[in-house]
Amino acid sequence: MGNTRSVVSDDVTVRNDVEISIMVWVDAEINKKIENQKAQQQLRTIVNRFKTFEDGNECEKYIRSISSKERLLLIVNDQQGREIVPHIHAFRQVTSIYVYCKDKKGNEQWTNQFSKVKQLFYISF
Numbered sequence: 001m002g003n004t005r006s007v008v009s010d011d012v013t014v015r016n017d018v019e020i021s022i023m024v025w026v027d028a029e030i031n032k033k034i035e036n037q038k039a040q041q042q043l044r045t046i047v048n049r050f051k052t053f054e055d056g057n058e059c060e061k062y063i064r065s066i067s068s069k070e071r072l073l074l075i076v077n078d079q080q081g082r083e084i085v086p087h088i089h090a091f092r093q094v095t096s097i098y099v100y101c102k103d104k105k106g107n108e109q110w111t112n113q114f115s116k117v118k119q120l121f122y123i124s125f
Contacts, residue, residue: 020095022049022066025075026059026084047073056084068092075100078107089114 023043030036030052044050053059056076063072070093076084078101088094097116100123101107111117 019071020047020073021070022051022072022093023047023075024051024053024059024063024072026053026056026080027077028054028080030054043075056080060084060087063088063091063093066093071095074098077101078103081107082110085111085114085117089116 023046025040025043027036030040031054040050040052051062053062059074066072068091072093073096074084074088074094075098078099081097081099085097085099089097094116096118097114099107099111099117099120101120102123104120104122107120111120
């Protein structure tokens with residue numbers, strides 16, 4: 001996936017300057033919405049190692065367990081992002097973070113504090 005541009009949806013563009021080996025999505029509702037399941041199918045075509053977590057703590061444990069040589073892209077909702085991003089932002093393996101939310105303007109302040117947050121995007125759900 002290195003040096004490529006992949007469109008995940010009309011509103012979200014994932015750009016990678018480095019080779020992404022793992023994509024992780026954290027959302028308590030990840031497996032409960034049909035939209036999420038469709039998005040997961042699309043994402044699995046982009047990257048070989050795709051993991052989902054309903055719990056941010058479990059996701060953080062997973063990220064801590066992988067080698068610092070791995071490169072990881074994180075997708076997270078705003079609520080769980082506020083909790084997990086400050087804990088994992090400094091990890092070398094985390095290269096990019098994409099945050100989705102209902103209130104884009106209301107989340108700009110906290111996401112702007114983290115350089116690895118590449119995009120904040122609105123989802124109507």
